[in-house]
Amino acid sequence: MASTAIPRLTSPLPIKGAARRIHVTINEVDFDMAVEDRTLLVHFLRDVLGLTGTHIGCDTTHCGACTVLLDGKPVKSCTVLAVQVDGRKIRTVEGLETGGKLHPVQDGFAAEHGLQCGFCTPGMMMTAVALLAKNPNPSEDEIRRAISGNLCRCTGYMNIVKAIQHAAKTQGGKS
Amino acid sequence: MSATVHGGIGQSLGRKEDARFIRGKGNYVDDIQLPGMLYLDFTRSPYAHAKITGIHPENALKIPGVLAVVTGKDLDAAKLAWMPTLMSDTQMVLPIDTVKFQGQEVVAVVAENRYAAADGAAAVDIDYDPLPVVTDPVKALQPDSPLVRPDKEKKSNHIWHWETGDKAGTDDLLKKSEVVVHQDLYIPRINVSSIETCGCVAQFDAMGRLTVWMTTQAPHAIRTVFALVAGLPEQSIRIISPDIGGGFGGKVPVYPGYVVAVVAALKTGHPVKWVETRMNNLMSSSFARDYHISADIGCTKDGKLTALKVKTIADHGYADAAANPSKFPAGLFHIITGSYPFQKAFVEVDGVYTNKPPGGIAYRCSFRVTEAAYSIERLIDEIARKVGMDPAEFRMKNFIPPEAFPFQSALGWTYDSGNYAGALKLAMKMIDYPALRREQAERRKKGEFMGIGISSFTEIVGAGPSHTFDILGIKMFESCEIRIHPTGKVMARFGTKAQGQGHETTYSQILATELGIPAENISIEEGDTDTAPYGLGTYASRSTPTAGAAAAVAARKIREKAQKIAAHLLEVSPDDIEWKDYKFQVKGVPEKSKTMADVAFAAYTNPAPGVEPGLEAVDYYDPPNMTYPFGSYICVVDIDKGTGQVKVRRFVAVDDCGTIINPMIVDGQIHGGLNMGLAPALYEQITYDENGNIRGNSFLDYLVPTSMESPHWETGKTTTPSPHHPIGAKGVGESPTVGAPAAIVNAVIDALSPLGVTNIDIPIYPWKVWQVLHDKGVT
Secondary structure, rough: OOOOOOOOOOOOOOOOOOEEEEEEEEEEEEEEEEEOOOOOHHHHHHHOOOOOOOOOOOOOOOOOEEEEEEEEEEHHHHOOHHHOOOOOEEEHHHHEEOOOOOOOHHHHHHHOOOOOOOOOOOHHHHHHHHHHOOOOOOOHHHHHHHHHOOOOOOOOOOHHHHHHHHHHHOOOOOE | OOOOOOOOOOOOOOOOHHHHHOOOOOOOOOOOOOOOEEEEEEEOOOOOOOEEEEEEEEHHHHOOOOEEEOOHHHHOOOOOEEEEOOOOOOOOOOOOOEOOOOOOEEEEEEEOOOHHHHHHHHHHHEEEEEEEOOOOOOOOOOOOOOOOOOOOOOOOOOEEEEEOOOOHHHHHHHHOOOOOEEEEEEEEEOOOOOOOEEEEEEEOOOOOOOEEEEOOOOHHHHHHHHHHHOOOHHHHHEOOOOEOOOOOOOOOOOOOHHHHHHHHHHHHHOOOEEOOOOOHHHHHEEEEEOOOOEEEEEEEEOOOOOEEEEEEEOOOOOOOOOOOOOOOOOOOOHHHHOOOOOEEEEEEEEEEOOOOOOOOOOOOOOOOOOOOOHHHHHHHHHHHHOOOOOOHEEEHOOOOHHHHOOOOOOOOOOEOOOOOOHHHHHHHHOOOHHHHHHHHHHHHHOOOEEEEEEEEEOOOOOOOOOOOEEEEEOOEEEEEEEEOOOOEEEEEEEOOOOOOHHHHHHHHHHHHHHHOOOOEEEEEEEEEEOOOOOOOOOOOOOHHHHHHHHHHHHHHHHHHHHHHHHHHHHHHOOEEEEOOOOOEOOOOOEEEOOOOOHHHHHHHHHHOOOOOOEEEEEEEEOOOOOOOOOOEEEEEEEEOOOOOOOEEEEEEEEOEEOOOOOOOHHHHHHHHHHHHHHHHOOOOOEEEOOOOOOEOOOOOOOOOOOOOOOOEEEEEEEEOOOOOOOOOOOOOOOHHHHHHHHHHHHHHHHHHHHHHHOOOOOOOOOOHHHHHHHOOOOO
16 A cells, blocks of 8 residues: 555645546545646646645756656656546655555665755656666666656766666566 | 764765655645645746836736736835845846846736636736847947946946956066967856756745745845845744755845745735746846956966966846855956966956846856866866976976965965875876877877866865855854753754755764764754754855854864763763763773763753753854865767767766765765766857847756766765864865866867867857867868
């Protein structure tokens, strides 16, 4: 069971324009909610559900701070509409820790100093989780390629690469 | 074996901050949600210079959810349309009648949610009458230039002239020098682009007390500025700097959004949030550099440096909103004599207004040290080439020797400590410099372009001593307050504010060593002006040199009092007690001892007679001098002849930041700083066309390096402690940003030097290199 923050019940994005109901599973919890057509997934997660671990860095799909997994694939939630995720599964940084146990990628980032200000970190980790699911033993070049859509201003990427290698090792080559 | 304390100085302690960040539980400004909170957005100017002839908010106010608009005229009624900058200039909060740059905030729209606010901002109609534009600071100095600031008494775009050094002596010595190199260098306008943009949430409570959660690196200074500008009593203002998603100097200034959010909160009675989009940030917040440099450097024919003369035009945009110490409008640019004992030097800088947003602020280096280090290290390579010496040999011949410290530079700085040859020797060994030169000779024979670049920089950080450093009159001290609780657990608060540097970890480590209390029993708090002691904040690599020193001194004050309590517990005179192995021991009787935790408990339950109960101390640390970190970097590049692309093959960085508190964090700081040195060398620049249109207001056009551009950094260390810092530490966060660009550019020019190339202005885009190769008939 995912240890998800209890979602906020009142929405700061009042439904004033055209709206529709969506059914979406977020970190293994089902939600059935009305959203305005134009609401971005990232605002739905942050402002409506209070899942503020997913960050906004650029609103143009360049920085990757808002990366979440949509049916297991990393997407930039600043350019996905909430209505597009109807019937689908989302995983955010809040869903990485399960049963009080950190995900190996979270352990890797802490162990290898793969983060500094922490702002790009959730998106970076979600991209890493998706990479390791597909490729349990990536080379440095494969890691660099996989995270090239996630900008980090603090780390110079070196320790992020090490963090993902660390996670690959602790996962024992299993996704 | 000597005693240790867990998490003390020198250990690669895992970061305390990470527990929340890896869970997505950081608390950044945009994460803050308050009941009834409104959102603020801005209608921005499409013109770089224009008269506002009409503002029509009616269509905006018809949009459901839009509640109010705020214009410059509204602010003017409360005398808030203009605000002072930290450099005693003025800048607009919102314009009353004229806009000065494209993207300038013109009308604020307040709405129930961020979508309605954005809709409202798009629906405000504004009539403009375009005015002539000037974006080139050289043209701005010509008499027929459009005037950017007619509000100023001086009817010219020239803001200030600043100079230091011996002009006549330098001219004379250059004339006598056997070898002189003249070089023009442009250091373009760039943006720090921390991944979190700027923002705030402003709230007034029923008592009229203002709380602002703000992306600020200097919460106390902001509180004072707000008190002075808005006339609010300072005790009624609380600035809280929550977690900050990167600062790099871009979160030091006061931006119009902060001020308007406060006004909107007052006007509506609701909390108001303002958060920039990336495009807003790239158009209007915090630009660095924009220095047009013209330099002459001289030496003898056998390569001994003599004199340095530098003339610079500084493009500040429409306001000088930099955050330099007040006495230094060009920051610490006069560190430009670098690692070398010039006999004479002279520097002059002229600040100029143009129709661009305020510039000259910071890019992981607040005080123009990068501009200085880049210039001198580029010049050293060019003059070494002219005398026909290897650039490493030339540097070795000219370095200030270790025995010359403390060293008085030609422009008046007193360098605390250094071993420049030691750092370069280690870098050359790590990269096997002779082998690289042999490989280069081989490749040159085959017509390949491989380059090796060196940069042996000297930094100046830790502002600063009160006799020289202040901002708006406030001396640049820093503070630490320590409270030891009865159970021996510690809460320490600081006037600084981390933005990723890991202060919660490193300050704990300093206190662990000084107090003999394990780091996990020490909590660190920063950023809340209601609870933290006054300090000037975190920028310019000042936290360890100033607040780190305050931590050590405050801890020593605690030890002094604790010694009396320990003596009372051990029933001896305080003079018979010594602090050894992290305990108070009776001299010569090590088995008779008390820990700091024992003493803390006694301080509340059994205080010594005549000793005040409790165990607390505060220190406001006024550093006696700046600290001068240094390093030597060597970069190897390969150039693709067909495309002009520069590939950084290797980059070795040897840094010396004195005593290292946490080697893991220092390495992380260096990796990140190197990446922000690579960025302006090869990728980043904000340009404007002649109408003042910004070309580069998204990450599509403004090329922040990704994991693909950033090379595998190799780091090395030497340790030369600062003699005046309580634990011998110096700053480190900026050093790599300061030192790296010259190493990369020197490598590119070294590769192309057989073609007679002596400079390519940064950023060295592939097209610029291709053009050179094409012009020389290579491609």
